Amino acid sequence: MNEDQLITALKGQDPGAAQELVNAYGDRLLRSAFALCGNEADAQDIVQDTFLQAIRSVHRFRGRSTVYTWLHAILLNLTRHYHRDRKRIVYDDELTRREVSMPEENPSQLDAATASSALLEALRKLSWAHREVIILRYYENMKIHEIAGHLGVSKGTVKSRLHYAIGQMHKLLPDELNLFGACGTEEIRQ
Amino acid sequence: MMNCRRFQNRLHEYVEGTLSAGTQAAADRHLARCTACRQAVGQEQQLAQILSKRLRLGTETLALHPQIRRRILKALESIPATDGDSVISFWSRFARPLGIAVSSLLVVTFLLVNFFSGARVHETVRSDGRDIQSAVSIEVSYLVPTYKFSKEGNLVVDTLSYETVVASGTLWTGGPERVRQK
Numbered sequence: 543m544n545e546d547q548l549i550t551a552l553k554g555q556d557p558g559a560a561q562e563l564v565n566a567y568g569d570r571l572l573r574s575a576f577a578l579c580g581n582e583a584d585a586q587d588i589v590q591d592t593f594l595q596a597i598r599s600v601h602r603f604r605g606r607s608t609v610y611t612w613l614h615a616i617l618l619n620l621t622r623h624y625h626r627d628r629k630r631i632v633y634d635d636e637l638t639r640r641e642v643s644m645p646e647e648n649p650s651q652l653d654a655a656t657a658s659s660a661l662l663e664a665l666r667k668l669s670w671a672h673r674e675v676i677i678l679r680y681y682e683n684m685k686i687h688e689i690a691g692h693l694g695v696s697k698g699t700v701k702s703r704l705h706y707a708i709g710q711m712h713k714l715l716p717d718e719l720n721l722f723g724a725c726g727t728e729e730i731r732q
Numbered sequence: 733m734m735n736c737r738r739f740q741n742r743l744h745e746y747v748e749g750t751l752s753a754g755t756q757a758a759a760d761r762h763l764a765r766c767t768a769c770r771q772a773v774g775q776e777q778q779l780a781q782i783l784s785k786r787l788r789l790g791t792e793t794l795a796l797h798p799q800i801r802r803r804i805l806k807a808l809e810s811i812p813a814t815d816g817d818s819v820i821s822f823w824s825r826f827a828r829p830l831g832i833a834v835s836s837l838l839v840v841t842f843l844l845v846n847f848f849s850g851a852r853v854h855e856t857v858r859s860d861g862r863d864i865q866s867a868v869s870i871e872v873s874y875l876v877p878t879y880k881f882s883k884e885g886n887l888v889v890d891t892l893s894y895e896t897v898v899a900s901g902t903l904w905t906g907g908p909e910r911v912r913q914k
Contacts, residue, residue: 560804568800662790
């Protein structure tokens with residue numbers, strides 16, 4: 543079933559289509575929600591609400607974006623509400639370590655997992671506006687104009703937020719596997 | 733000609749490949765002679781690659797919990813059939829004609845009201861062709877003070893009294909008719 547068929551089936555309230563939608567995009571949305579909010583339980587709830595809202599408003603989907611982009615816009619909006627309600631993101635270190643844990647007999651994988659964990663932890667310390675541009679740019683691989691459209695801000699604002707966010711990450715992870723040592727925006731902007 | 737500052741402002745679009753053909757050519761010409769900007773492009777590409785890889789590694793083991801999947805599908809069954817599409821198509825089909833019809837009705841009503849209220853004025857046109865227009869009945873009352881002085885012995889006594897005068901008549905827009913006093 544392609545995207546058009548899927549949307550048509552959803553508009554016809556086909557339960558099979560809803561299941562296919564969840565199967566196709568559930569995990570991907572969950573990972574993005576986790577990267578954004580930093581808590582797996584909350585991410586699961588946000589994804590659940592995303593699907594429910596999507597099904598309720600499927601008649602408004604006009605096919606101007608991909609289904610995933612449409613779902614992600616809903617998810618981003620819900621995550622913002624979550625962030626606003628919570629006021630402060632509580633980062634569950636134990637959960638993240640469990641999620642990214644690798645077999646101990648493979649040291650290189652363990653190092654990579656540790657680096658990922660540190661990166662996710664540093665992301666939690668960014669403001670919401672700066673965290674979301676990092677996620678959209680480097681996790682969702684969205685282009686600048688797509689991020690601007692997704693967030694409803696100008697391209698200049700997106701670039702400015704990216705510049706600041708990467709500078710902050712550089713400060714938070716100065717020696718993290720030389721990740722930002724060679725690539726910090728301070729050097730890029732000079 | 734593109735300088736370093738202009739190139740840096742377009743760095744992300746250059747790496748994405750979303751510059752227009754003209755700007756892309758100018759950027760390529762600038763890069764051909766600018767080592768610092770070439771290095772910046774390489775750093776941005778490397779940064780994107782590393783961040784993307786690390787972020788994916790940090791989340792790739794996550795999966796939507798089966799209980800959540802079940803809950804979503806169960807909740808979807810309980811969503812009432814709003815038939816939103818037909819509601820939307822109904823409005824998109826009928827909203828404009830309905831709006832035009834209502835607006836036309838209002839305009840016609842307004843014109844009719846004006847027409848008939850104007851006819852009442854014409855009813856007062858006399859046969860000689862002079863427009864006497866509408867009449868207004870008026871009544872005005874006012875008090876007239878009167879002092880009376882009288883001598884009582886060695887005293888002079890003054891008495892103040894008031895007389896009420898009522899005037900009524902008809903006022904025509906062509907000019908007031910003589911006011912009749914009661």
